[in-house]
Amino acid sequence: MTRIVFKAQQTTDPASLTTGCLIAPLFIGKKLSDVAQQLDKLTAGAISSAMKLGDFYAKTGQTLLLPGAGKAKRILLIGCGDAKKFDKDASRKFINSIYRAVSATQAKDATVLAASLNIADTDASWLLEAIARTITASLYRYTRTLSKPKKAPAIAKLVVSHGPGITTRAAQKALNTGSATGAGMNTAKELANLPANICTPRYLAEQARSLAKGNPKLTTQILDEKKMADLGMGALLSVSAGSDEPARLIVMNYKGGKANQQPYVLVGKGVTFDTGGISLKPGAKMDEMKYDMGGAAGVFGTMDAISRMGLPINVVAIVGAVENMPSGGATKPGDVVTSMSGQTIEILNTDAEGRLVLCDALTYAERFKPKAVIDLATLTGACVVALGAHATAVYSNKEELAEQLLDAGITSHDRAWHMPLWDDYQNQLDTNFADVSNLGGPGGGSITAACFLSRFAKKYNWAHLDIAGTAWNSAPKGATGRPVALLTQYLSDRVGK
Numbered sequence: 001m002t003r004i005v006f007k008a009q010q011t012t013d014p015a016s017l018t019t020g021c022l023i024a025p026l027f028i029g030k031k032l033s034d035v036a037q038q039l040d041k042l043t044a045g046a047i048s049s050a051m052k053l054g055d056f057y058a059k060t061g062q063t064l065l066l067p068g069a070g071k072a073k074r075i076l077l078i079g080c081g082d083a084k085k086f087d088k089d090a091s092r093k094f095i096n097s098i099y100r101a102v103s104a105t106q107a108k109d110a111t112v113l114a115a116s117l118n119i120a121d122t123d124a125s126w127l128l129e130a131i132a133r134t135i136t137a138s139l140y141r142y143t144r145t146l147s148k149p150k151k152a153p154a155i156a157k158l159v160v161s162h163g164p165g166i167t168t169r170a171a172q173k174a175l176n177t178g179s180a181t182g183a184g185m186n187t188a189k190e191l192a193n194l195p196a197n198i199c200t201p202r203y204l205a206e207q208a209r210s211l212a213k214g215n216p217k218l219t220t221q222i223l224d225e226k227k228m229a230d231l232g233m234g235a236l237l238s239v240s241a242g243s244d245e246p247a248r249l250i251v252m253n254y255k256g257g258k259a260n261q262q263p264y265v266l267v268g269k270g271v272t273f274d275t276g277g278i279s280l281k282p283g284a285k286m287d288e289m290k291y292d293m294g295g296a297a298g299v300f301g302t303m304d305a306i307s308r309m310g311l312p313i314n315v316v317a318i319v320g321a322v323e324n325m326p327s328g329g330a331t332k333p334g335d336v337v338t339s340m341s342g343q344t345i346e347i348l349n350t351d352a353e354g355r356l357v358l359c360d361a362l363t364y365a366e367r368f369k370p371k372a373v374i375d376l377a378t379l380t381g382a383c384v385v386a387l388g389a390h391a392t393a394v395y396s397n398k399e400e401l402a403e404q405l406l407d408a409g410i411t412s413h414d415r416a417w418h419m420p421l422w423d424d425y426q427n428q429l430d431t432n433f434a435d436v437s438n439l440g441g442p443g444g445g446s447i448t449a450a451c452f453l454s455r456f457a458k459k460y461n462w463a464h465l466d467i468a469g470t471a472w473n474s475a476p477k478g479a480t481g482r483p484v485a486l487l488t489q490y491l492s493d494r495v496g497k
Contacts, residue, residue, distance in 0.1 A: 008171035020107035022072035103153035115163030129178035136182025184305025185481030192479035196273035201321035223249035242330025262371040263314035269377035270296030270321035277350030294471030301484040320357035346434035382445030395450035396463035408490035
């Protein structure tokens with residue numbers, strides 16, 4: 001996978017910078033900024049001439065590539081619009097313009113003159129982190145099963161020239177954090193994009209071992225079906241009953257904090273392919289059910305990111321990895337199973353399988369005496385209907401936890417929306433034949449799924465992220481790497497608290 005090195009340096013005279021591409025943000029205005037004036041002088045008036053001709057007037061996202069001057073082989077101007085309106089949204093457009101414009105060249109390194117970029121309601125660290133995260137994530141290319149993959153961009157190093165408002169050490173830390181988060185997002189994308197004949201439960205277990213290899217802070221434990229049966233995980237095992245591919249419970253333990261600190265626990269739904277089981281899905285877009293392990297991919301990506309960052313915090317990741325297939329041994333609608341918690345479940349629909357995997361994993365999480373537990377899953381089509389592809393749904397039994405996740409989503413622009421978890425919805429799960437059914441009827445499907453999970457998460461602070469709408473795109477088809485940025489930000493915010 002393509003990697004890029006990020007380096008912070010204090011702003012100096014643009015003429016002294018040796019670089020393959022010198023990137024300068026420009027704002028709309030009759031008068032050029034000090035940096036723009038320096039560049040205009042360096043280019044013998046090319047910038048002012050282009051603006052007079054109307055070829056470039058610094059509109060947001062507008063770019064102009066000029067021939068090299070001084071020690072720079074190329075000069076790239078990027079419009080940032082009105083300086084008074086340069087906010088987080090405008091800065092994201094600026095960053096995306098950097099990537100698109102530089103990747104269209106053969107420049108192997110570039111330097112961004114970022115000192116003049118001041119964003120209201122945030123600091124320089126936020127911008128630097130966003131630059132590294134966005135560009136790292138943008139470099140991802142799926143190549144695993146392609147005989148002739150597309151050529152990756154030539155860019156391998158990006159220097160960010162910052163102003164006096166931040167030290168070079170702090171700037172470098174922000175770049176490293178963003179780069180680690182972007183790499184974690186790419187890990188999640190790769191796992192989710194792999195076809196289901198490669199990315200099986202056993203493959204995920206192997207990847208967990210690989211992630212822990214050479215990292216003294218990270219250990220991995222894999223539970224097979226016999227061990228899960230001994231623990232009483234009848235709900236999870238009911239999902240894998242129809243498959244020749246054995247289920248795995250994957251446990252990754254990252255010990256970056258003090259030994260006595262309670263860990264945060266991440267639980268991921270890892271249905272590596274979901275046919276719906278006996279309640280078979282329609283054929284259209286069934287290939288996209290390889291993405292039903294998007295929660296597991298997000299957990300892997302987050303663990304990768306915090307490991308790269310060396311985050312001083314304790315985090316346990318639990319992934320229930322299964323394949324949901326129809327066969328003579330598959331679970332049938334109307335079957336009743338017993339979960340690890342002892343609660344019995346009537347399975348009204350075998351395509352409501354993710355909650356059966358998660359409920360046993362949530363019970364297993366109790367043994368870690370967690371500070372908080374967050375599960376993430378591509379759980380319901382109802383969530384896509386409610387929120388589309390823009391927001392992840394957040395449910396929680398602790399208001400403070402929900403607010404922390406929402407704040408992390410805003411900071412990282414991996415946004416979420418708080419959904420109700422009212423007792424009013426619980427009776428939709430009632431059944432005459434078990435303690436609870438796995439289906440709540442046609443109304444409020446995402447909510448009743450969360451209500452089901454809440455019955456297995458009463459012993460700790462818990463939140464559920466339904467990422468069915470945000471984990472992948474159908475056109476163009478591919479995983480998004482969400483909600484790695486949200487979770488990484490959330491865990492970073494918890495350090496020292």
